[in-house]
């Protein structure tokens with residue numbers, strides 16, 4: 001009789017789970033383990049919104065396992081210690097997991113693999129959370145890519161992406177010996193303050209909800225995705241990002257579902273544009289894998305000495321609270337606070353205002369997103385912020401500064417997105433909805449209700465360009 005442990009991390013799903021499938025094929029008894037080991041991923045342990053998601057995701061996963069006569073074993077503490085405890089309690093002699101790619105998790109996993117093998121335990125890890133392993137895609141010279149388009153072309157030259165594995169119809173049972181588990185509440189994942197009611201209204205974590213969301217997206221928005229993805233007032237994107245982050249659905253499942261749908265429904269351009277975004281997710285993981293210092297340091301080292309604004313605390317706080325006086329920015333920041341998510345176009349606009357017009361370091365913005373996004377993901381967040389700051393892979397040049405008024409007029413022309421998040425501006429005519437400070441007195445909102453802009457756009461743009469010029473003159477790169 002052989003027993004194995006499957007260590008779940010960011011793969012909280014039954015379908016297309018190669019670690020689970022291999023362990024179930026080869027062993028008579030299984031312990032399905034989740035370890036809450038915060039310190040292992042510091043300083044990037046999960047933020048408040050992610051912890052809310054994780055709590056519910058674990059709850060749903062356990063309910064799905066119960067239908068197969070299994071359950072999750074939960075432990076809290078350093079991962080190696082918890083694994084050893086579980087091995088001793090269950091008599092297991094093998095551990096399986098699906099790979100993670102964040103720098104701290106990689107280091108931890110390599111150490112655990114070595115230690116457990118030293119104890120005589122069989123350890124096997126699997127590729128499950130990306131379409132391509134980050135080391136698999138190489139430039140002609142054998143190095144990593146720093147530009148998306150050639151990276152994506154190189155991905156497309158790889159062999160066909162394997163079909164996802166089906167969810168198991170049955171699973172080996174738990175061992176007869178008693179394996180200690182703490183309760184879900186004892187993991188202390190739920191934030192103390194009740195701000196998360198809005199998250200609960202918008203999201204349903206879990207594998208079933210992820211597949212339902214993908215099916216709904218294919219039926220309603222995929223065909224028009226290429227254009228629809230730019231309009232924040234409509235549900236034109238998939239909102240799969242937290243499900244993908246927690247591994248409730250695999251990128252292979254997304255790839256094949258979208259491919260089949262596009263063949264049947266002739267939604268080819270939408271499908272191509274959408275799968276390209278899945279490609280950006282691959283690229284973000286590729287860059288983080290090869291440049292593990294980038295969550296804190298710019299990829300382009302020349303920007304390490306960028307002259308950020310001193311004493312920027314009040315500006316950062318106005319940005320966080322959605323009170324900068326720029327409606328499209330404030331709407332985005334309020335959407336983030338209330339739902340744990342923000343539209344991609346608006347993420348780019350709010351990030352540009354913060355790092356360029358306000359000259360607040362991009363790491364401060366990345367930190368706020370980390371705490372408040374339900375899809376906070378070290379690879380995607382780092383790439384997004386370094387892109388906005390002009391210092392990362394395939395980044396927008398620093399001198400290209402988004403004008404939030406023009407961006408608002410282009411992507412939210414009737415102001416419906418702004419009005420849905422800023423009730424103070426509900427009655428402002430369209431003409432001034434993205435620049436209320438120019439509205440005549442009779443319709444301009446009371447500044448006590450909605451603030452005047454925290455910076456002048458033209459002056460702050462000039463100051464940002466001067467800062468860039470100083471960096472070029474005195475910088476190291």
Ligand SMILES: Cc1cc2nc3c(=O)[nH]c(=O)nc-3n(C[C@H](O)[C@H](O)[C@H](O)COP(=O)(O)OP(=O)(O)OC[C@H]3O[C@@H](n4cnc5c(N)ncnc54)[C@H](O)[C@@H]3O)c2cc1C
Nearest residue numbers: 237238239240241277278280281344375376377380381384
């Ligand atoms: C400053 C900034 C910070 C960001 N932080 C994160 C983050 O922490 N987590 C996160 O998942 N995404 C992040 N993004 C990328 C992007 O905004 C989100 O992935 C997207 O808005 C999620 O919504 P969706 O699932 O509806 O996307 P869709 O348009 O439906 O795209 C499908 C999937 O592709 C991936 N994807 C889409 N765009 C990108 C992108 N630009 N980079 C990498 N992957 C992408 C996501 O997994 C997404 O779920 C950030 C972007 C910026 C500009």
